[in-house]
Amino acid sequence: MAYRPTEKTKARRAAQHEHLLRTALAIVAKEGFQGLTISAVAQEANVATGTLYKYFDSKAALCTEVFKLATEKEVNKVQQAAFPAPTSQPLPCRQRLINAITTFAQRAIQARKLAYALIAEPVDPMVDTQRLVYRQAYADIYSELIAEGIKAKEFPMQSPAVSSAALVGVIAETLIAPLGRDQQPPLDMEGEQKLINDIKQFCLRAVTGLPT
Amino acid sequence: MAYRPTEKTKARRAAQHEHLLRTALAIVAKEGFQGLTISAVAQEANVATGTLYKYFDSKAALCTEVFKLATEKEVNKVQQAAFPAPTSQPLPCRQRLINAITTFAQRAIQARKLAYALIAEPVDPMVDTQRLVYRQAYADIYSELIAEGIKAKEFPMQSPAVSSAALVGVIAETLIAPLGRDQQPPLDMEGEQKLINDIKQFCLRAVTGLPT
DNA sequence: TATAAGTGTGAATCATGATTCACTTTATAG
DNA sequence: CTATAAAGTGAATCATGATTCACACTTATA
Numbered sequence: 390m391a392y393r394p395t396e397k398t399k400a401r402r403a404a405q406h407e408h409l410l411r412t413a414l415a416i417v418a419k420e421g422f423q424g425l426t427i428s429a430v431a432q433e434a435n436v437a438t439g440t441l442y443k444y445f446d447s448k449a450a451l452c453t454e455v456f457k458l459a460t461e462k463e464v465n466k467v468q469q470a471a472f473p474a475p476t477s478q479p480l481p482c483r484q485r486l487i488n489a490i491t492t493f494a495q496r497a498i499q500a501r502k503l504a505y506a507l508i509a510e511p512v513d514p515m516v517d518t519q520r521l522v523y524r525q526a527y528a529d530i531y532s533e534l535i536a537e538g539i540k541a542k543e544f545p546m547q548s549p550a551v552s553s554a555a556l557v558g559v560i561a562e563t564l565i566a567p568l569g570r571d572q573q574p575p576l577d578m579e580g581e582q583k584l585i586n587d588i589k590q591f592c593l594r595a596v597t598g599l600p601t
Numbered sequence: 602m603a604y605r606p607t608e609k610t611k612a613r614r615a616a617q618h619e620h621l622l623r624t625a626l627a628i629v630a631k632e633g634f635q636g637l638t639i640s641a642v643a644q645e646a647n648v649a650t651g652t653l654y655k656y657f658d659s660k661a662a663l664c665t666e667v668f669k670l671a672t673e674k675e676v677n678k679v680q681q682a683a684f685p686a687p688t689s690q691p692l693p694c695r696q697r698l699i700n701a702i703t704t705f706a707q708r709a710i711q712a713r714k715l716a717y718a719l720i721a722e723p724v725d726p727m728v729d730t731q732r733l734v735y736r737q738a739y740a741d742i743y744s745e746l747i748a749e750g751i752k753a754k755e756f757p758m759q760s761p762a763v764s765s766a767a768l769v770g771v772i773a774e775t776l777i778a779p780l781g782r783d784q785q786p787p788l789d790m791e792g793e794q795k796l797i798n799d800i801k802q803f804c805l806r807a808v809t810g811l812p813t
Numbered sequence: 814t815a816t817a818a819g820t821g822t823g824a825a826t827c828a829t830g831a832t833t834c835a836c837t838t839t840a841t842a843g
Numbered sequence: 844c845t846a847t848a849a850a851g852t853g854a855a856t857c858a859t860g861a862t863t864c865a866c867a868c869t870t871a872t873a
Binding site: 603604648 | 816817818819820821822823
Binding site: 391392393394395397398401426427428438439442447448 | 829830831832833834840841842843
């Protein structure tokens with residue numbers, strides 16, 4: 390009689406799903422969540438608006454998936470910086486903290502609009518919930534690193550939960566918020582290095598309790 | 602011939618303006634900017650929607666005024682904590698920093714919904730611009746205090762602009778963001794003190810570069 | 814009291830953008 | 844080729860909430 394989904398059609402469906410998702414991500418990276426409308430995605434992806442709804446239950450669902458996609462990659466990079474594959478010569482926590490912050494900062498500056506969208510851009514509450522998860526993912530990395538540093542006596546006693554959230558706040562406010570809001574001219578290379586360095590020093594003092 | 606505004610009518614107009622503004626503020630304090638709609642304000646204030654437009658050019662203008670009203674009071678309190686009226690025995694910068702942070706934290710916990718609305722709630726871009734001003738007002742206080750502390754050799758060399766923004770970020774992320782998003786049960790008195798203390802320690806280490 | 818200007822009204826209108834759905838097209842199995 | 848299920852279409856519909864405006868009511872001068 391009839392029709393039955395096959396490997397080929399399943400693959401096509403998955404490919405389309407990915408295509409739409411990446412199109413949406415590109416829009417967010419260029420214009421922020423403000424520019425992420427169903428019709429914009431449809432237009433950019435050369436499909437009709439209705440098609441989007443064959444792949445995503447709602448705009449909220451789409452936003453969530455976009456958020457996840459963007460998040461995973463970024464968080465992974467920072468995770469690797471904080472917890473590198475073990476080598477013969479293990480790095481001290483202090484150095485790994487520096488690496489994590491620098492990695493985050495540099496990637497954020499590279500894709501400032503995206504970083505702003507993920508961290509700070511005002512978005513509707515549905516997406517904001519997802520953002521909480523995202524920030525927590527970062528905080529968890531720092532939290533683990535700080536706990537390790539305390540145990541190793543590298544860092545003084547402190548609440549890893551509070552300190553890690555604080556670090557996320559520092560970075561969000563110093564680095565990302567000013568970048569994204571308006572069209573402030575981008576910093577030159579030199580100013581950028583100085584900014585990252587100032588942030589790094591602040592975070593180090595805060596976590597280590599030592600003058601830098 | 603004709604009509605001319607008089608003292609009495611001007612006063613009435615000013616009173617009405619204030620009444621509407623305070624009504625709007627009350628809504629924000631209770632429900633956040635999410636609940637701030639023209640019709641909600643009208644209803645609460647017992648006027649028609651059209652009346653709002655006799656007093657405010659647009660919703661954006663109303664939001665801006667609400668923001669300012671709420672802001673000024675809060676910023677003033679912190680300002681006073683950071684720069685108290687000079688006494689015979691001037692306080693060290695370190696202590697004034699502690700006072701400023703504590704003041705902010707306690708007021709935020711008192712009126713958590715309002716604090717969340719002002720600092721972190723996702724709002725439309727028009728209001729977000731105003732928020733930038735608000736955060737900057739806080740940052741300016743810290744910035745001046747830090748600069749003074751550096752000059753007095755209480756604090757090590759650092760960028761006051763970066764450190765002050767970082768402090769705002771710390772407070773926003775650790776204190777306010779977790780409070781406002783969902784309906785997390787409020788902390789008990791003890792947990793609250795511990796949280797404030799952890800934040801205080803973090804900030805002190807960051808600014809002074811000394812173990813606490 | 815007559816006239817001009819200001820204030821208040823709230824239903825109607827707009828604007829934006831998500832969501833639906835009747836219909837067309839495409840892919841698969843017999 | 845034919846029947847069936849899925850994918851794609853896009854104009855029409857909904858939902859939300861800001862904004863307008865023709866009209867009624869008040870207040871201040873002459």
